[in-house]
Amino acid sequence: MFLPELENPRNVKILVVDDDENVRNTIKEILSLEGYQVFTAKNGKEALEKINTLNPDIALIDYLLPKLDGISLCKIIKHDPEIFDIGVVLITGLNNLETRIKGISAGADDFLTKPFFVPELKARIKSLAKIKKYRDFLNTYQHVLEKEVESKTKELQKAYLNLQQAYEEIKNLSLEIIFRLAKAAEYRDRHTGFHIQRVSYYSVKIAEELRLSQEQIELIKYSSPLHDIGKLGIPDSILLKPSNLNEDEWEIMKSHTVIGAKILQGSKIKYLKAAEKVALYHHERWDGTGYPYGLKKNKIPLLARIISIADVFDALTTDRPYRKALDVKTAFKIIKKEAGSHFDPELVNIFLKIKDTIVEIRNHFKDEDLSPTPI
Numbered sequence: 001m002f003l004p005e006l007e008n009p010r011n012v013k014i015l016v017v018d019d020d021e022n023v024r025n026t027i028k029e030i031l032s033l034e035g036y037q038v039f040t041a042k043n044g045k046e047a048l049e050k051i052n053t054l055n056p057d058i059a060l061i062d063y064l065l066p067k068l069d070g071i072s073l074c075k076i077i078k079h080d081p082e083i084f085d086i087g088v089v090l091i092t093g094l095n096n097l098e099t100r101i102k103g104i105s106a107g108a109d110d111f112l113t114k115p116f117f118v119p120e121l122k123a124r125i126k127s128l129a130k131i132k133k134y135r136d137f138l139n140t141y142q143h144v145l146e147k148e149v150e151s152k153t154k155e156l157q158k159a160y161l162n163l164q165q166a167y168e169e170i171k172n173l174s175l176e177i178i179f180r181l182a183k184a185a186e187y188r189d190r191h192t193g194f195h196i197q198r199v200s201y202y203s204v205k206i207a208e209e210l211r212l213s214q215e216q217i218e219l220i221k222y223s224s225p226l227h228d229i230g231k232l233g234i235p236d237s238i239l240l241k242p243s244n245l246n247e248d249e250w251e252i253m254k255s256h257t258v259i260g261a262k263i264l265q266g267s268k269i270k271y272l273k274a275a276e277k278v279a280l281y282h283h284e285r286w287d288g289t290g291y292p293y294g295l296k297k298n299k300i301p302l303l304a305r306i307i308s309i310a311d312v313f314d315a316l317t318t319d320r321p322y323r324k325a326l327d328v329k330t331a332f333k334i335i336k337k338e339a340g341s342h343f344d345p346e347l348v349n350i351f352l353k354i355k356d357t358i359v360e361i362r363n364h365f366k367d368e369d370l371s372p373t374p375i
Helices: 021-033 044-054 070-078 097-106 118-158 163-186 195-209 214-226 229-233 247-254 256-264 270-281 302-316 328-337 345-353 355-364
Strands: 013-017 037-041 058-062 087-092 110-113
Touching: 013 021, 013 044, 021 037, 021 118, 037 044, 044 058, 044 070, 058 070, 058 118, 070 087, 070 097, 087 097, 087 118, 110 118, 118 163, 118 229, 118 256, 163 214, 163 229, 195 214, 195 302, 195 345, 195 355, 214 270, 214 302, 229 256, 229 270, 247 256, 256 270, 270 302, 302 328, 302 345, 328 345, 328 355, 345 355
Parallel strands: 013 037, 013 058, 058 087, 087 110
Antiparallel strands: none
């Protein structure tokens, strides 16, 4: 199964809904030059007809429309299970809080204020296009997995192999697909290397030492690789910046938690349900100073607390665009120092207890520029 071509605008269909012909034509011209497939509608009724025939990925909808206003059209889209995952951008000349609250309540994914800036339009469309294509992929993933289960089970029955072997094979297939999906989020950054593998195995070892159930350990194993899937929505200029981020850039970077949860939301697969929470909460801190919601202590899901330690340790011991890797001695000291502030102190004690195992994993999954470092 192939991952969606996220960087190819030709695979993205956009519907522009505005009663102003000049606005429609201007947006169509801008986005068509970027390579997108662009269609237009002059009112809400026409838009609904075109949505049913075109099945667009994104709809740019004017707030004030004749016959069917933009808020009502947005509600219809977001309450229809067949089309609710269309990315809706409300275009409005009313840049006030009340308008935005109404739009959010209706399910709008983003906003543009007239007169809009062309770079802003392009950036918002690119971000929503990535999210939509990945959600399409995840929806397809469940059906592919079901077909694999059926196919593998029939093969094993014919060969008189027991059902447990089939189950293990399908679980391994699921993990491979999830790893490939997670890798797609990091393929732009050469510094990530085997980051997702190391974080996964670090997290599993913490869970085993904590004596969690086998089901919980499997959830850790299958969900942890997707903790940074939301970085798909972060611009390269920020994600790969070779220096510290400024305040505005940092706010954008922090949004990868919410973007990741949005990509993963709605799945019936338990591993992806767990991954949704991990993506959303893995940057929360034990003392409540984390993001995106400032949760404290046990209000942060256990899986996210475990993965947070593994993620930070790997980040500390890996080269980043803005600094060189720290040695493991220093990294372990930082983790210990942050117990009770950044991290769950009980989990820190467990992590430090298995330092030898952590170093073994790091050396086994080392990047080309990552040298083994003894404790």
